[in-house]
Amino acid sequence: MILAKRISLYTVLVICAIIMMFPIFYAFSISFMDGGEVMGGQLLPSSLSLDNYLEVFQKVPLLTYLLNSFVTSAIVMIGQLLVSSLAAFAFVFMKFKGRDFVFFLFISTMMIPWEATMVPNFMTIQSLGWTNSYLGLTIPFFALAFGTFLLRQHFKTIPQELYEASQVAGISRFRFFWNVILPVSRSSLITLGIYSFLTNWNMYLWPLLVTNTESARTVQIGLKQLQTQEIASDWGIVMAGVVIVILPTLLLLFAGQKKLQKGLTQGAIK
């Protein structure tokens, strides 16, 4: 009985996993095929040639795009970690009038879709002359209501006595934040860091708006460009590009999966 139940459960899981994984697997497989094989509807390449990979680097400046994406994602990640943790610290450890009200106002911005604020943001960036630069790609994302919320929930589990003890010892507020709060909340910070890096890595619309030169574009735009250029001719090259772009995402997920899970559920349980 238990065995039958288990078998049926795993069957369902395996089917779901196949459905989920098939596009990625197929993209990976196409990246090794030449044009004829793709058109022939083959599932697996007849030989493992890396020609497509070499070609994709020649067709578009993929290395520049990768670098751009990496740098902007890293800057946004650091910026979000700093701003969110400082804001969360204020919401937990500093007493001021209307603190909770301000916090809820802060949180309520999560209900406004990012696309709705895109036009004013774009105009601001444009008038500041930040288009085609890292500034325009990163600074609008520094303040993150979700990140503040996540860290606030974790900071709330840190006993107030730690703060009081450091006040008695004469530790400054910032030093307490830096030397106590940040190390103690390491797992939540890693979670938020991975989350913000991936979100920014996968961002498409905003980089499309604020960049129009090859030197400033990010990989997601590069992929689209590849597709437009190469459509109908060589899917193998496009898929080789896709595989290169999702690799960092996968690596980061594998490395940080445990922390990510732990951090996302931590605030909810405690």
Added chain:
Amino acid sequence: MTHVELAGLKKSYDGKKNVIEQVDLQLQQGEFFVLVGPSGCGKSTILRMIAGLEPITDGELFVNGKRMNDAPPNKRDLSMVFQNYALYPHLNVEQNITFGLHTKKISREEQRRRCLEAAEMLGLADYLRRKPRELSGGQRQRVALARAIVTQAPLCLMDEPLSNLDAKLRTRMRSEIRQIQRKLGITMIYVTHDQTEAMTMADRMMILHEGEAMQIGKPLNIYNHPANTFVASFIGSPAMNVMEADVSPSEIGLSPHCTLPNPMKGNVKAASKNVQVGIRPEHILFSAPEQADAVVEVVNTEVLGTETLITFILDNAKDQWIARWNGQWQFSVGDRIPIRFDLDAIHLFSKDNGRILWAANDGQPNQTAREVLR
């Protein structure tokens, strides 16, 4: 020399109701002072006001004669031990002990020397590299204590530091804290809800109830001369028997079959007031039948080995009395035994406001009992 002085200290959170009502107190240099009271009586609030973690609503706080109402905690030259120890979980024992010393401009070598000295004193020398989570409750408690010691602050505040330890360890730490305090000569303000801790550790103590100071004085004086029924029943375990009585100028009637001579007969005015009689369990004695004040019915006995607690009733089954006798006494429930009240140890309290009217030892509340606030 006066070290800490509270003058008319008040605290209110909403601006209307005072949670701390007018506390006046003077602490001498090197004194071990205990704030004791049931939970919610405001003792921790007073401590936090002295530490500067809670703003003072009204009244004044002086440390070494200097007004300190608005000084930040680190300018008050004190150390503090918290109930949950407040150890930094990511630092090891040594880092925890020396945390914050750099703000006092103490060199690294001096920090290390002080840390080793304190660790030696508290038996932590082998654990300096460990993280707090790898320590037992008692060891964590010692780390918190060591952190207070290394600052060499002349004033140390402790907020129920022993309440998370088991009974055996608590007894040991009690005496250790007391010895260290004496050795270093620091002034200590110690908050607890445990009257045993207060009795055994304090040079002087203050009993608090609902934000009001009930009595300030030396533990034994408070035990022997409680200022009111609250103090009488709070200090001492088991508590003092406090029962209502019918009083006439010549007699106190505890029950239809038990009357005692009224000791206040000299004082006619007080003698006819409504009173409550208070007598400690150790002052109710086993008696020869012909000298007995009453024959009572046993409802429970607890034999503790060196002593026996006997719960009994006179006539009214609702009023249960407790007597404490040395030795091992075996009574069955329902046994009737003759007892005698030690009239030299009897207290009479006003029934209206609970204040002491008359205490037997010397006929009048003595000097120390008059130190009493209310």
